[in-house]
Amino acid sequence: DGGITQSPKYLFRKEGQNVTLSCEQNLNHDAMYWYRQDPGQGLRLIYYSQIVNDFQKGDIAEGYSVSREKKESFPLTVTSAQKNPTAFYLCASRDRGVNTGELFFGEGSRLTVL
Amino acid sequence: AQSVTQPDIHITVSEGASLELRCNYSYGATPYLFWYVQSPGQGLQLLLKYFSGDTLVQGIKGFEAEFKRSQSSFNLRKPSVHWSDAAEYFCAVGGNAGKSTFGDGTTLTVKP
Numbered sequence: 001d002g003g004i005t006q007s008p009k010y011l012f013r014k015e016g017q018n019v020t021l022s023c024e025q026n027l028n029h030d031a032m033y034w035y036r037q038d039p040g041q042g043l044r045l046i047y048y049s050q051i052v053n054d055f056q057k058g059d060i061a062e063g064y065s066v067s068r069e070k071k072e073s074f075p076l077t078v079t080s081a082q083k084n085p086t087a088f089y090l091c092a093s094r095d096r097g098v099n100t101g102e103l104f105f106g107e108g109s110r111l112t113v114l
Numbered sequence: 115a116q117s118v119t120q121p122d123i124h125i126t127v128s129e130g131a132s133l134e135l136r137c138n139y140s141y142g143a144t145p146y147l148f149w150y151v152q153s154p155g156q157g158l159q160l161l162l163k164y165f166s167g168d169t170l171v172q173g174i175k176g177f178e179a180e181f182k183r184s185q186s187s188f189n190l191r192k193p194s195v196h197w198s199d200a201a202e203y204f205c206a207v208g209g210n211a212g213k214s215t216f217g218d219g220t221t222l223t224v225k226p
Contacts, residue, residue, distance in 0.1 A: 004157075031212050040123070042204060042216035043158075050211055058213070090157055094212040100146045100165035103214060105157035 002027045006091050006106035013078075013085070013113050021076045021109045023091035031094040032074040033103065036060060036087045043090060049074055050096060078111060086113045116141045116207050120217035127195050128225045135190040135220050137205030146208035147188040149179055151201050152219075158204060164188060175199070200224045 004025045013019045025032065031050045035043040045058030049068040063082025068074055078085045088110050092103040117140045127133050139145055146165045150158040162173025169181040179190045188205060202221050206214040 006157075033213070035216075040218065042118070042218045043214075045213055048211065048213060056211075092158075096212070100163060100208065101212060102148055102160045102163055102208075103150075103158070103212070105150075105159070107157045108155070110155070 004091055004093055004104055004106035006089075006109050009107065009109060011109060011111045013111060015113055016080045018077055018079050019085075019111065021078070021089055021091075021111070023074045023076065023106060024072055025074075025091075025093045025104075025106075026072065027093055027095070027104060028071075029093035029104070030071065030096045032068070033092045033094070034058075034064075034066065034074070034076045035090045035092065037090060037108075038087050046076065046089075085111055087111060116145075116209050116215045118205050118207050118215055118217035120203075120205055120220050122220045123218070124221045124223070126223040126225060129197050130194050133190075133192045133195045133199070133222070135203050135205075135222070137188045137190065137217060138186050139188060139205070139207045140186065141207050141209075145188075147179075147181060148206040148208065148214065149173065149177070149188075149190050150204045150206060150216075151175075152204065153201050161190070161203075195222075195224055197224045197226065 007022045033048040034046040047066040049055035065077045091106045095101045119138045149161040205217045
């Protein structure tokens with residue numbers, strides 16, 4: 001079945017450490033997105049990519065980095081510069097060929113900083 | 115800038131009762147509007163979407179939503195709620211490059 005796979009589902013990190021969250025999709029979508037979700041808040045856009053080897057900052061990119069070397073993969077690195085990294089992270093993709101295309105989401109990764 | 119407001123943080127309804135979740139949006143052009151549902155610890159699933167045409171949109175799981183341009187609203191409805199509908203619901207407006215803006219969500223509790 002086509003979909004988006006995020007790993008790991010749960011991750012614990014010590015302060016000062018970088019951590020990378022994986023996102024893989026087999027939907028053949030060009031566009032991919034990373035959102036952050038905090039309790040009682042909606043989703044906030046961290047980074048997005050519309051095509052391989054190109055990506056743009058979203059609303060809360062500080063302290064995060066991404067790469068898009070392959071169409072299927074869009075990993076997110078949470079760096080030690082991110083002041084409050086504990087959150088639920090959601091990866092999504094979209095078919096750019098559909099103007100009204102909705103987002104397809106992975107199951108999420110919950111990061112806890114100890 | 116586009117924005118979405120979901121005025122109700124938490125709603126409780128009895129099983130079998132009707133449901134309406136409110137959503138108001140701000141967007142300069144004709145909006146693409148979405149409702150998503152999220153179970154605890156899971157990703158989001160699309161319930162329905164509106165982009166043009168009939169203002170009453172049917173979705174999965176018996177949900178529907180009505181687009182009202184004059185009120186900048188896109189409220190979600192269901193005639194009879196089931197216990198399995200308990201979840202968090204997000205309204206979103208689609209923008210450039212597919213960057214959707216989400217509301218803060220409404221948590222639905224279903225009483226037996």
